Amino acid sequence: MSALEHETIALFERLPREPALREELVRRHRGLAEALARRFRGRGEIEDLTQVAMLALVKAVDRFDAERGVPFPAFASTTIVGELKRHLRDTVWAVRVPRSLQEVGLEVGRAVEALTQRLGRSPTAPEVAEEIGRTEDEVLEGLEVGSALQAVSLDAPIGDDDGPSREPASEDESLALAEEWVDVADAIRALPERERRILHLRFFRNMSQSAIAAELEISQMHVSRLLARTLDQLRGEVDR
């Protein structure tokens, strides 16, 4: 055991009688908390993460029981990492698509449909913005929300586009896919008919999302959503 560890243990032994030592213990392990917080940067603001880590450190000091034989840094690390993970999980929940944004998503989706029909091509974001009287940034945000995987509730209000595709993918199409993407062939075969067809049309017939949407009589956003979800699913299969 190092001299430093002995000192730490000695401090913990005196802690019940000298509550002021709590600060000293926190100060000594501040570096540990900061280092752990930095390991999660990129997933949150470093200031927030550091604060969460410091609070967790205080909690660890209060809960530490030297008699269990676990060195304090190991005990503190577990507590701090646990708190950081919980913090990140809760923050992610907090940024789930708010109602107003869902509405923008729906509005943008409808405008994209209408403009695609009228122009005979996929519209640009500024064209959509002009159509619905919103800014380009709002449209981009709406598009993002519209194709976000988690925004499942968006599927419902559009309503008319969740039916089965008009005709099932032919054997040929499935075979072509299976041959080219041989490493994911099994996963592709296991996909629902419509998802398989979308993959085929996009990657083997090189059709645009709007064109696929027209062919399957669903919205472009829905194609976007299904495509993203399908690729995600295939990825999961491959990684397994």
Next chain:
Amino acid sequence: MLRTVVAGVGSKVGGSVDDLADLRLLVDEAATLLLGPRGHPTTLAMSIEPSDAGLRIALTLEAPGVAPPAADGLSWHVLIGLADEVEALSSADGPSIRILRRQGEG
């Protein structure tokens, strides 16, 4: 975050809703390919450069010495399907994927 940035730039250079949807998928896929099952947090740098040829996108994982991703597998198929040119290479900073996506295609 990467998706939002690439869609923003794509729109500024006149990309259609279809283009933007493809760009988002492209960046998603390239990032997934680079990050892999890496357990610890790493930095992923992205640069987007509009040019006459189209949008040039480079994603680089800041992990010197790590090999570039293999040019096969699902993610690779997706990249080739959506981009006009794709290249995986080793840079001084770490593994990198360079993508060229021409305007107004497929």
